[in-house]
Amino acid sequence: MHIEVFGDQKRASQRIVDLLTRQLRAYPYSVLGLATGATVIPIYREIIERIRREQLNLAPVRTFNLDEYMGLQDHDPHSFHAFMQRHLFYPAHLTPDQTFFPFPEFSQDPSGYDRLIEQHGGIDWQLLGIGHNGHIGFNEPGTAFDSETHVVKLTENTRKANRHWFDGDWHHVPEQALTMGLKTIMRSRTIVLAAFGASKSAVLAKAVYGLVCPELPASILQHHPRVYIICDQEAGSLLRPSSSFHSPDFPSQFDV
Numbered sequence: 001m002h003i004e005v006f007g008d009q010k011r012a013s014q015r016i017v018d019l020l021t022r023q024l025r026a027y028p029y030s031v032l033g034l035a036t037g038a039t040v041i042p043i044y045r046e047i048i049e050r051i052r053r054e055q056l057n058l059a060p061v062r063t064f065n066l067d068e069y070m071g072l073q074d075h076d077p078h079s080f081h082a083f084m085q086r087h088l089f090y091p092a093h094l095t096p097d098q099t100f101f102p103f104p105e106f107s108q109d110p111s112g113y114d115r116l117i118e119q120h121g122g123i124d125w126q127l128l129g130i131g132h133n134g135h136i137g138f139n140e141p142g143t144a145f146d147s148e149t150h151v152v153k154l155t156e157n158t159r160k161a162n163r164h165w166f167d168g169d170w171h172h173v174p175e176q177a178l179t180m181g182l183k184t185i186m187r188s189r190t191i192v193l194a195a196f197g198a199s200k201s202a203v204l205a206k207a208v209y210g211l212v213c214p215e216l217p218a219s220i221l222q223h224h225p226r227v228y229i230i231c232d233q234e235a236g237s238l239l240r241p242s243s244s245f246h247s248p249d250f251p252s253q254f255d256v
């Protein structure tokens with residue numbers, strides 16, 4: 001795992017978009033795996049900024065989102081479709097024929113989403129956030145490492161963590177979602193995991209240094225050959241070497 005700790009979210013987001021830019025310079029027709037949530041908002045903002053400055057072009061890419069709540073219509077403002085439309089697809093001029101989600105199309109045949117990804121050549125560059133319980137996508141603790149796209153029952157903790165997207169009431173957060181599995185994610189050629197804020201520091205340290213086990217789904221990433229962990233100083237505060245955090249202008253970089 002290659003780890004880079006930045007002074008703040010903005011610098012970390014810039015670095016992630018630098019990595020994306022490098023990917024797209026080498027392979028303009030890349031297949032991107034995308035996430036939703038608070039972590040990716042500054043990253044998508046940076047992507048839009050670079051598109052406006054004509055430093056980045058997403059026109060040739062195809063995108064596959066990690067997950068979607070079950071039962072929400074595409075146009076429901078709480079759906080991940082709507083999140084992506086608002087934060088990335090609309091401002092980046094990405095159209096529905098190049099952007100894919102597991103729900104609703106694959107609710108009866110979840111593995112069809114894996115097949116569709118493979119038909120497009122597989123995911124070249126996967127962006128991930130991490131949940132406080134170590135989930136990636138909606139792969140909650142206990143998910144099998146060999147899982148492909150599947151239906152999940154969301155834990156109460158995850159529904160509570162996501163309640164701010166649902167007017168603060170966790171009972172409004174759907175009980176189920178369709179998510180890429182851990183094996184689906186691990187098939188990506190490059191994985192970039194972003195983590196921001198002090199609340200992610202403990203789980204990030206466990207994912208990087210802890211036992212690789214289904215109880216901490218993100219720990220599987222230790223077995224992937226090409227993972228970048230890009231975080232801010234707060235999320236990275238329990239990652240070694242901590243002595244190099246003195247300057248917000250220079251990232252601390254190391255491999256584990």
Ligand code: F6R
Nearest residue numbers: 035036037038039129130131137
């Ligand atoms: C969302 C997703 C989740 C989030 C994770 C972190 O598509 O796959 O795994 O990345 O829950 O969410 P935030 O960024 O809101 O802390």
